[in-house]
Amino acid sequence: MKQKISFVGILLGLISAPLALADQLNMRRGVTDISGQVYDLHMTILWICIAMGVVVFGVMFWSIIHHRRSAGHEAAQFHGSTKLELTWTIVPTLILVAMAIPATQTLIAMYDTGGEDMTVEVRGYQWKWQYKYLDDDYNNTFGFFSTLATPQDEIRNQSNKGEHYLLEVDNALRIPTNRKVRFLITAEDVIHAWWVPDFGIKRDAIPGMLNELWTIVEEPGVYRGQCTELCGKDHGFMPVVVEVLEEAEFDAWYAQEMANESIRQEALSKTFTHEELMAQGEEVYGTFCASCHQPNGQGLPPVFPSLVGTTVVTGPRDEHIKLVIDGVNGSAMQAFGKQLDAAQLGAVVHYERHAWGNNAGDITQPRDVLELSGQ
Amino acid sequence: MSEVIHAGHQDSDHGSDHDHGPDKGLARWLFTTNHKDIGTLYLWFSFAMLFIGGIMALVIRTELFQPGLQFVDPAFFNQMTTNHGLIMVFGAIMPAFVGLANWLLPMQVGAPDMALPRMNNLSFWILPFAFGMMLSTLFMEGGGPNFGWTFYAPLSTTYAPDSVTFFIFAVHMMGASSIMGSINIIATILNMRAPGMTLMKMPLFVWTWLITAYLLIAVMPVLAGAVTMMLFDIHFGTSFFNAAGGGDPVMFQHIFWFFGHPEVYIMILPAFGIVSHIIPAFARKPLFGYDSMVYAVASIAFLSFIVWAHHMFTVGMPLAGQLFFMYSTMLIAIPTGVKVFNWTATMWQGSMSFETPMLFAIAFVVLFTIGGFSGLMLAITPADYQYHDTYFVVAHFHYVLVPGALFSIIAAVYFWFPKWTGKMYNETMGKAHFWLSFIGVNVTFFPQHFSGLAGMPRRIPDYALQFADFNMISSIGAFIFGFSQLVFLYVIIHGIRKGKPAKARAWEGARGLEWTLPSPAPYHSFTQPPHVPDAEVQG
Amino acid sequence: MANTESNPTEYYVPHNGWYPVVLAAGLAVMLTGTATFMNDVKANEPGSWTQILLGFAVVAVVLYYWFGKVILENTQGLVNDQLRRSYVWGMGWFIFSEVMFFAAFFGALFYTRTLSVAWLGGEGAKGFTGDYLWPAFNDVWPVVSNPDNVLFPGPEVSMAAPASAAGWVSYLPFYNTVILLLSSVTVHNAHTAIKNEDRFKLKAWLGVTVALGCIFLGLQVEEYVVAYNDMGLTLSSGIYGSTFFLLTGFHGFHVTLGTVILLVQLIRSFRGHFGPKDCFGFEAASWYWHFVDVVWVGLFIFVYVF
């Protein structure tokens, strides 16, 4: 008898200990209606499984303890019972039906797209996200890239890791509270997946194909997730950060960005000095190129070539610009013409031609890029 | 009947030896046509692969011991994850089951050997070459496969390292090996049974392998088709997996998982068979519900063909598709439940003793069921959006694969070890191996449920700080588990060299034709078709 | 010939042999050679055929000896009914595995035709893909104009449009269908001839079958030449070319294999092999041939007609 009690005690302990720590150990409830529904669904099936486990393992351990040969138990010789077999076919079936009903309801609710207040295009790149705010006709109004902001020395254990280690970006996606936001999700190169756990939404970003998602968030705040589909070397380093702003705050920010957009347009026709180009180029390089070609330009041969003293960076300028605009087909070198504007491209090419001891001695202005990209 | 077996000496390449015994030296293993020799080759091969794949797992766990990048760079980490998965699945688990099939099927159905012995040797010898080819890619310029064991396009096509071509041909070779192996198994089972052994009298290991062999023949060619399309996308400009040319990257996933889901049942059905032998033997009681066990396996196999897209809930299928795949996946819980309940009922009112094989078998039932429960949770589409590609999935499949498939293989090795070698392993060491493994496996994989629910994606070399504790525990567990497999190696070698002689029926409760043979079993199992006594029949 | 009264208690277990392990090594040599070759070509370096041919030679030689040995064992009467049944089962399930291999390609054809091309063209459940990402693309099958025509320049015309193709070539798939169906009949006639122990008819019908196989292959080569030269339909002309060439190409490859196997049977029949009860080699070859034929019918319907 003592044995039995202690066994039950251990079993209960095993089950309840994790639940006592539920906050750290369990799925979070999240901040949207959908994520709440998913959480409830998760808890329902978890409890069903635990109950099932208690019954099955309970019977099993009872017999392990009592029907032992060392305890002198003689084996019975029955080997079948249609009644029992039917019971344990039908009862689980009913349980499954009971699980399927709320699951179906939640799924249908999740597929209720349409009626959106605004649309954002989410595009995955190796290894960053691009967000574009679309107008009612699905034209791009403005957009930006969102890249990991955690410094390399934290990753390399050379300095202490910050609170949001690996879950912080330079530009977070911003959306307003209480509006239905529709996301159009796609990718440029390989498959990525966009996930914000607190919204209860996750969808693959597939090159050449489009997926939709939507959410309505009531709580302002910063919500963090990650790319969840293996997408190559830096798959672990492309976080998703969404900043949910109060509606008024969002609208003000949005208007400001629209104004900035026209300033950006003007920069395309300006002429810059060598120093201005180097400064801006270094910034662009750091954000877009350094992950492969490394901050010192040495690359990671043989896969990612060095940019120091190579024929491209010392050769004709236009070839260099074209290579960066069009990328190299079939390699990880992307067509940056689609990601960067002419001002950024001009600056980064200029920078590459004059950094790390390179000295091409020429100058690359935004308009040189515009000419080559045929705009 | 002294010459019922023609050993082919009439025109043998090696002169005439009339003893039908094995050749001497290396030639025995290279040229053998004997099911036991080939079974042994398979088993040692898979054991070696378990160690290689395990070392890769330890590289993963070492890097994940703490946040930050410490030991390997992300590119190499991805190669470790990919090759760990591939080697464990195709190199460790599958060949181990084929090895067991080779050893056991002829003995269990009362045949002298497998139906097609020369092809049997070919099936085995392809494997070392295939895996040699695959492992060599790790030393190539640009590195080995780094796109996950599921090798989704276009990461595995346009963006893959050059070595992917070698990987593709290696997969072709493994596929050819599996297909030949299964043809052999089907022919053996359907054609070589002793008179009187009707289908519904076959031992469950035979049944489960028959069905597994059908699964293999149906899906390995589809995998071959998938890698062939990859090959053409990479080298010949086709656009199967490229939307720009009218194809679709998601199509790759459909084709892959049409293979991949049945594949995971290929790794568990023979395990069901093994456990259905061990539990009755040590409960000293016939298997409960033999017929329904057979039907359950058949239903699982059938269902496995129509659930594949549960791995793809997040690719954005239309709603009707999501619902169909959710429902069909949930249905698998029913036949699997029948099996779990039947094993429990077999133990009930038994007269149980707990030798090492039984311990592993019981741990199998318990831990596999836990893995099955998490599988059922994954099947619930809306919840899967939160679980998908997180460590929750990693926890799920390690529970069904490690204390599932791997434990069943270990249990089988302990159970039939006396029959194979004629010696007994050391029971104390066996039990030590069990308890270390049991603790190790749970410490490794249970915390992964929590890191997954907390939001840790899989296939990442570095992680946010809130996942640190779980990962540290998991890494410690992995080393315990890895160490305990060294104990296993020791027990086996010690048993072979110093074990005490075993009786023909090494376990008093064991039933089946193989136990009517002496231990060790003779080189050609049944030289004459045996009579099948009722007492040796499972049902 | 063979021991006709096979004893059910007697079973032939072949002795150890070097074929399997050498065959596996030959395969590995051939495939690593092929992979190296492909990677060299992709990197615009000259590829070398030496290793591929070496590996192939090993494979071919081993297969020659292996099958020779099996035939010898058979004529020596070592093969009893049980083993014969194993061969039958083996061949049957091997053919089934081939069916599943083709199923993968047919699956790809159906998936792209009914789902992905429609979505990319703005139709169906995920039509917003086409509307948003590929507004210029129209979903018509065969796809002659791809979503991205720079990366994948489409063909000018499709194989299914006979009017635009030149003269008799337009009916080529139809001729090929007739030829293969006929060859199924001729191979069946050869089988009947064995049963009737009519050696002459056996050789004649088998010879005709092999000839038909060769004609089929010749016509298919012609078709490919026209496709590449006159129609711009290539492997790289988008999903239509991809599915077209992989399906017909792998089928053609199987026809080649089938023809070689039948040729071997023809040679054997000239050497006096095969009797009414002892013609497994022939039967296996003919099943394979029927299978190739059935696949072609599927191809004809789904690749050319619809």
Ligand code: HEA
């Ligand atoms: C041996 C291998 C094996 C086995 C047996 C299973 C069994 C099951 N698996 Fe698992 N699975 C894998 C190996 C396996 N799986 C692998 C390798 C992956 C990951 C692949 C990758 O992405 O790399 C995976 C991933 C995977 C996913 C995708 C997750 C994701 O990526 O998002 C899903 C989703 O549905 C799933 C479901 C199931 C289900 C429902 C079962 C069922 O068969 C389980 C049935 C069993 C039980 C339910 C327990 C016993 C039953 C009872 C006691 C009866 C009563 C119970 C109730 C009614 C509650 N599995």
Ligand code: HEA
């Ligand atoms: C089929 C079976 C199988 C088996 C048996 C295992 C066994 C193990 N697996 Fe595996 N695993 C997979 C199949 C399997 N795995 C698959 C399919 C994936 C997905 C891959 C992908 O994402 O593409 C995966 C992924 C995977 C991950 C996730 C990686 C990622 O997402 O980045 C992790 C992480 O912890 C892991 C860990 C382990 C560990 C610790 C073991 C241990 O059980 C291993 C124990 C064995 C040994 C350690 C070897 C024996 C001992 C020695 C050689 C002696 C030396 C040891 C010491 C001195 C301690 N596995």
Ligand code: CUA
């Ligand atoms: Cu992007 Cu993973």
Ligand SMILES: [Cu+2]
């Ligand atoms: Cu599955």
